[in-house]
Amino acid sequence: MTNDFNSSISAKISASEAIKKISNVTGWWGVTLTGNTEKQHDTFQITMGGDSFFAMTVTELVPAKRVVWLITDCNMPWFNDKKEWANTRLIFDLNENNGETDLTFIHEGLTPDVECYKDCEQGWTHWIKTSLHSYLTTGQGVFRKPTR
Template identity: 75%
Template sequence: MEKQNFTISISAGISAEEAIKKISNVPAWWGITFSGNSEKQNDQFVVKMGGDSFFDFTVTELIPGKRVVWSITDCNMPWYSDKKEWANTRLIFDLKETGGATALTFTHDGLTPDVECYNDCAPGWTHWIKTSLFSYFTTGQGVFRPATK
């Protein structure tokens, strides 16, 4: 049986092009410390969630109006026994625009129920996508909350 990656979907009354612009403005919807660039293919950026934690990302795929993929090239998650658990996983944003609305399907490829952080990361992603990114899509403001750990 294939492992089930974490996936969640939202839909908002914006164009897919606008959705990609907003997804790429990471600090506006994901309450983290951000450095680097995330707008174009091959851009690199770093996300920090406090302490010694970090996540290094590369925009490995960008299909205008359709898809954005961020690959995690390195990380440190000091609160887990496998501090590199997200390394070599991918955050995938698939978009489909229909009739003035855009459906977004977010998948964290590699975040499956058998990994240590799943019980913290699944509710975290649910918040960041369904609440914060959706709010940013519809009101222009993300909804920040403390990190899960």
């Protein structure tokens, strides 16, 4: 058992449609995005204001089953370790059953012993359980101001 951050939701949506919506990052995560997110090996960058950014690569894409994004570089100016998320992975595993999809999100490398865990845990819990769930079920994300 790992202590990486994880969160799970279920929604009445096909797994294929859920992956499309996860890939539309700006629909559920209040960020600016450049690049592409739909295919394996696509690269994209998320900015959240100021000089903060997260550069990512889609390293795995299994239709209707799994999406994995590797964070290749980042700048989190509000933490001592500004590169804390570099070389961590965002993993979305999906399991569709009778028109409902269970989604498990894991931020591999985000563990309680890293500086941002407390803030990042609150952030991810909002973005997955509230905003992404809302986007999957209603088509509208629930944006909020960053905690810092």
